[in-house]
Amino acid sequence: MRTPSYIDNFESWMRSFHFSIPVKVRFCETDAFGHLNNTVSFIYFEEARIDFFKKLGFMEKWTEDKGEGMIVSADLQCDFLSQIYFDERLSVHVKPDKIGTSSVDLHYLVTNEDGKACLIGRGTMVQVHKKTGKSLPWNEEMRSILVKQQHLGTH
Amino acid sequence: MRTPSYIDNFESWMRSFHFSIPVKVRFCETDAFGHLNNTVSFIYFEEARIDFFKKLGFMEKWTEDKGEGMIVSADLQCDFLSQIYFDERLSVHVKPDKIGTSSVDLHYLVTNEDGKACLIGRGTMVQVHKKTGKSLPWNEEMRSILVKQQHLGTH
Amino acid sequence: MRTPSYIDNFESWMRSFHFSIPVKVRFCETDAFGHLNNTVSFIYFEEARIDFFKKLGFMEKWTEDKGEGMIVSADLQCDFLSQIYFDERLSVHVKPDKIGTSSVDLHYLVTNEDGKACLIGRGTMVQVHKKTGKSLPWNEEMRSILVKQQHLGTH
Amino acid sequence: MRTPSYIDNFESWMRSFHFSIPVKVRFCETDAFGHLNNTVSFIYFEEARIDFFKKLGFMEKWTEDKGEGMIVSADLQCDFLSQIYFDERLSVHVKPDKIGTSSVDLHYLVTNEDGKACLIGRGTMVQVHKKTGKSLPWNEEMRSILVKQQHLGTH
Numbered sequence: 001m002r003t004p005s006y007i008d009n010f011e012s013w014m015r016s017f018h019f020s021i022p023v024k025v026r027f028c029e030t031d032a033f034g035h036l037n038n039t040v041s042f043i044y045f046e047e048a049r050i051d052f053f054k055k056l057g058f059m060e061k062w063t064e065d066k067g068e069g070m071i072v073s074a075d076l077q078c079d080f081l082s083q084i085y086f087d088e089r090l091s092v093h094v095k096p097d098k099i100g101t102s103s104v105d106l107h108y109l110v111t112n113e114d115g116k117a118c119l120i121g122r123g124t125m126v127q128v129h130k131k132t133g134k135s136l137p138w139n140e141e142m143r144s145i146l147v148k149q150q151h152l153g154t155h
Numbered sequence: 156m157r158t159p160s161y162i163d164n165f166e167s168w169m170r171s172f173h174f175s176i177p178v179k180v181r182f183c184e185t186d187a188f189g190h191l192n193n194t195v196s197f198i199y200f201e202e203a204r205i206d207f208f209k210k211l212g213f214m215e216k217w218t219e220d221k222g223e224g225m226i227v228s229a230d231l232q233c234d235f236l237s238q239i240y241f242d243e244r245l246s247v248h249v250k251p252d253k254i255g256t257s258s259v260d261l262h263y264l265v266t267n268e269d270g271k272a273c274l275i276g277r278g279t280m281v282q283v284h285k286k287t288g289k290s291l292p293w294n295e296e297m298r299s300i301l302v303k304q305q306h307l308g309t310h
Numbered sequence: 311m312r313t314p315s316y317i318d319n320f321e322s323w324m325r326s327f328h329f330s331i332p333v334k335v336r337f338c339e340t341d342a343f344g345h346l347n348n349t350v351s352f353i354y355f356e357e358a359r360i361d362f363f364k365k366l367g368f369m370e371k372w373t374e375d376k377g378e379g380m381i382v383s384a385d386l387q388c389d390f391l392s393q394i395y396f397d398e399r400l401s402v403h404v405k406p407d408k409i410g411t412s413s414v415d416l417h418y419l420v421t422n423e424d425g426k427a428c429l430i431g432r433g434t435m436v437q438v439h440k441k442t443g444k445s446l447p448w449n450e451e452m453r454s455i456l457v458k459q460q461h462l463g464t465h
Numbered sequence: 466m467r468t469p470s471y472i473d474n475f476e477s478w479m480r481s482f483h484f485s486i487p488v489k490v491r492f493c494e495t496d497a498f499g500h501l502n503n504t505v506s507f508i509y510f511e512e513a514r515i516d517f518f519k520k521l522g523f524m525e526k527w528t529e530d531k532g533e534g535m536i537v538s539a540d541l542q543c544d545f546l547s548q549i550y551f552d553e554r555l556s557v558h559v560k561p562d563k564i565g566t567s568s569v570d571l572h573y574l575v576t577n578e579d580g581k582a583c584l585i586g587r588g589t590m591v592q593v594h595k596k597t598g599k600s601l602p603w604n605e606e607m608r609s610i611l612v613k614q615q616h617l618g619t620h
Contacts, residue, residue, distance in 0.1 A: 027186055027356060027360050032190075039508045046337060077540065078542070183512075198349045231351075235386075345497075
């Protein structure tokens with residue numbers, strides 16, 4: 001495997017995650033080739049990302065009626081390292097990489113029960129105004145929460 | 156095949172549909188058993204049902220901001236008559252059966268390119284108040300539209 | 311709610327389940343009406359059903375290369391009792407009801423964190439020959455395992 | 466919008482596609498934010514990609530029992546340019562970009578009814594041996610078919 005351009009050193013990158021969720025592969029997520037359909041990776045990324053944002057206290061801001069912001073994906077990508085099969089128990093890791101004015105780059109790592117990387121990925125999430133759809137800068141509190149998470153991964 | 160209890164005469168029932176949509180089976184809708192995953196039938200039913208409601212002019216009432224009603228499923232069922240495979244071209248038929256005060260029983264028939272029935276089903280849809288979730292009776296206009304559709308199928 | 315025809319007494323029926331799996335509602339499983347899309351119920355049923363069959367030791371028979379049998383859905387139905395929202399923690403219960411020569415009727419109950427029933431359902435699964443697609447009777451071992459599970463629910 | 470690194474000139478890139486499929490956004494593909502859930506983009510990409518491979522005569526080689534090759538995704542990425550809503554009619558375009566020994570880079574463009582780009586993306590597909598999972602070089606016939614498609618887009 002070539003290391004994707006968003007990863008400097010694969011070994012240290014793998015150790016830099018501090019949040020993950022467990023996922024079990026559903027039968028309906030396989031396809032006629034007998035393995036996990038590749039569109040499902042992004043469902044796993046989304047589930048991990050939302051749980052991560054919930055842990056940070058961001059989801060409740062975005063889903064409450066009076067909140068002015070919501071979150072959208074600017075881009076998403078996934079590298080498929082090895083086949084995944086029905087009933088595998090996976091860990092879906094997520095961490096913030098670069099933090100922008102109103103955006104954050106998230107990195108994803110999906111490992112199997114042997115701790116082997118099966119899927120890796122990244123994507124930029126942008127906070128936008130619910131009504132205008134324009135980008136909405138992080139406030140001080142949100143930014144410092146993201147920075148703190150980012151630092152967790154650098155030790 | 157035993158005829159399900161919601162069908163009197165299978166031959167005349169099959170001829171009683173006057174609305175259908177085309178559906179092509181996606182690869183990601185198959186599973187590791189090599190055929191269409193059975194949970195997908197209900198996605199096809201939903202697509203046909205919504206297009207049917209759109210044709211009747213109901214969807215715009217339910218999705219406009221000032222509309223007071225929306226539609227929910229009370230129940231859904233599907234009988235699986237024959238295997239369906241990747242890339243098959245299906246026709247998903249839908250028609251109203253019994254019409255209640257605020258509900259309608261819809262019947263579904265999915266045929267393949269040979270005109271053979273692969274999936275059949277039914278389900279009761281209920282119009283409810285968006286805010287209270289309580290049932291909302293059809294108004295005269297909606298009822299007469301449904302009755303007209305129902306009569307189409309009896310000739 | 312009217313009790314569906316497949317349930318005699320709702321209270322005792324709810325107490326008759328002895329197997330369940332936990333499910334958390336994914337964001338991508340909601341729809342623009344703001345709640346769980348109704349097609350997803352059948353994904354939850356499938357996940358519970360397969361885990362149940364795995365616990366009984368049936369799944370490995372059906373997925374091994376030399377196994378002659380596999381399992382298909384003859385029919386499936388779901389009654390929608392109350393709305394389900396993003397991030398809810400559900401328990402999806404499954405149990406065998408009637409046992410046929412080569413089939414078994416499974417009952418489903420989905421409860422939320424308050425123990426309230428949100429979704430209930432049933433469906434007949436049939437063991438078939440992998441090659442011919444014809445029904446394949448349970449052998450003595452499989453039948454006795456199913457009967458044992460059935461009896462668990464009657465005490 | 467910043468032009469992604471895989472596109473030189475956006476205007477000429479948009480004109481370089483010669484194959485597309487129509488897709489209608491299903492209600493169950495929306496989420497509680499009211500728009501198309503972002504995981505669905507990759508389902509649309511897959512449907513277009515498979516239809517494209519079918520047109521080239523590749524799918525039948527990969528799905529026939531005696532065929533030695535199959536196709537897997539090495540990576541996939543999507544840039545989200547504008548929101549997509551229920552019932553929109555989209556065109557999903559696909560074309561080959563770089564052609565490797567056993568791989569091909571595919572580019573994707575999803576336009577709405579106004580011809581506006583909503584989603585763009587790319588991903589490398591690799592032909593592999595069914596049994597070993599190792600890469601399987603294109604034969605002369607397949608390569609010349611791919612090259613021909615590639616040239617279509619440069620005029």
